[in-house]
Amino acid sequence: MKNLALWCSRRKRTVLGLWVVAFIGLVCLTVGVGASFNDSSDAPAAESTTAYGILAQAGLYAESSTTTGNIVWQVDGLSIDDPSVQADVAAMASEVAAIPGVQAVASPYDATNPAATTQISAATGTAFATVTVEDGVDIDAISAAAHGLDSSTTQTAVGGEAFYVQPGGSHGPEALGIIAAFAILFLMFRSMWASVLPILTGLAGVGVSMLIVVLASNWMNLSATSLTMGALIGLGVGIDYALFIVNRHRKALMAGKSVPEAIAQALDTSGRAVIFAGLTVIVALLGMFVVGLGVLTGMSRAAALTVLFTVAAAVTLLPALLAMIGPKILSKRQRAELVQLTAGTTPASTAVPSTVAGRAVTPGRSTRWALKVQGAPRRMAAGALLLVLVLAAPVLSLNVGDADASADPAGSPTREYFDLMSTGFGAGYDNAVLLVATTPNDAAGAAFTDLVAQLSSVDNVTTVGAAPYVPGQQVAVASITPGSSPQANETTDLITTLRDDVIPAAETGTDLQVSVTGTAAVSMDLAHALMSKLPLYLALIALLGFLLLAMAFRSILVPLVGAVSNIATILVGMGVTTALFQWGWGTELLRVGGGAPIIYIIPILIVGIMFGLSMDYQVFLVSRMHEEWTHTRDNARAVRVGVAETGRVITTAAMIMFCVFASFALTGERIVAMIGMGLAVAVLVDAFVVRLTLVPALMKLIGDRNWAYPRWADRLTPHLSVEGAPEADDDSDPLDAAAHPVGADAGSTRPTTA
Structure with missing residues (x-):
């Protein structure tokens, strides 16, 4: 790493030029080639998807260039079939x-329309017209024409598949996260350049990777959401990775090293940890392949690529920029102290815990916190664990599924459409449950006819529609309209009742085979398929994380504590998401509507992303502890120094991630808001409660056994150096510096770092 650091610092303009050329070249390619995102989910095999396959083989279901939608109106003070209403509707149509x-x-109102009677609800004064359109039609023009019916007595809305619009990109909230990150960095470093460089580095890595993702969409199955996911993760980790390197570089400068030497030391210590942490995040993200869902694997590829380039920017572009800036990375006060130090005079103060004029300097907040944790490890561990359990508790009521329009924000077009249609035709108006039957013989056909006759007596069934069975017919279909919306538990109960009780009874003794499908059934099957693989995914990445940490720190208990605490953080993220979005505690504030089931991909994403991010903080914290343990073989000192020296930078990094993730939650898109807020709160809890309280308290209680490693395992596992080989006098205990007067070490001319 030192050689890479020295090469980048010596050829700083070349490195910067290569990044600029790469960015410009990718922009040109992107403009020329364009993007080809798609939302194909590649859903795993299930009963509902099998049913659609049967329909397709029978020629009853096929892709079409046309779609349908509805224009619904509701009148007040008039009859729904009043002549004036009919005239206005005819003009609109x-x-x-x-x-x-x-x-x-x-x-x-068209006498030739065979479904006319089903499109009017006289009791509620509601009716709708069905519009069939070709792909690419101007739906805004249709919507404008439809709303021409609006008056003091008539309310109109449009909806259905033809009027569905993919959520667009947000316009500004992410910038709030970047601004907040700059403010936090400036408060920490008191230097404009030190505050700007981590953000520039993160943006460079994200920018290049996003352009590559756009290009890759032409050859890979990627959804447009992959860009948002990559940007969300890339900005957070990119800024944090650069922050750790800049922080170590500044400490080296204040220890009297030259700029190239400081860059080399920063990369050989924090740079190694950045690479290791980045690899753990990438492993966690690519682990999503075991889930087998195309949209998730696409997101994981994009996010992993973004993390890779943010790491590359941190270990190549950042050293070049640090070399260009030189001592300006320090604050004015620090540069003045450095000048005094070089001149051989005692600085008025130092940027780190040290001594002034023969008296001890009060230890910093991180050191005081480390002492507090070590002073009462059982009480601190119990308090941290209790808080984690409280925040994670809502996950026990987690309900996974799709949110429908009933959970959309009040006043939104989709919510207005849902309210009008559900008032007139029930909440299940657009939630048909389809029964697809294979009828190889007339006995099976007769059994299907009997089944259809029984359906109206099943709870929550509003209407049943099915064409009469014709002898010799191989496939028959029945359509059920539930009385509840797709996201309602009653709809799930109906599908379960049909599959477990009603249909098996009808199939008994015959060759009839019936599959249940429809929007709600597909969502239910997909959620079950993904959640059934969640334990495997969690076990896989936990095992890989454990092995990586074991190789890096030559320990069994340290990786075990890390893996268990990572799972605790994941449960916090899922619990917070459940409370905010399923219970509805935060949906109105975030402008995403009301409470609704958690979208099925959210738990998988939170597990993968949060495990990787938790590993980041674990690596940075424990690498410093291991560094001190290697030099002193004193576990208490190692834990104390690890917390004292990384506490400030870990909390700063967590605050930055919180701001970035929370800013994405303000986009108004439900899925992005879920991911953003779940990760934002989990990151804060992970840094403040888990990494800087629970983990050091447990490591204090465990003692020297933290670092025990069997000889047979030591022979089998390769050696990884996460913390490099820093100089011993850069690693003193902050308490030592505060406890001894100036002159105790006459041979040292550098202030002690902390």
């Missing part, structure tokens, strides 16, 4: 039909 790309408008 003619205007909509004239829009290019509109193939048909089926009005409830």
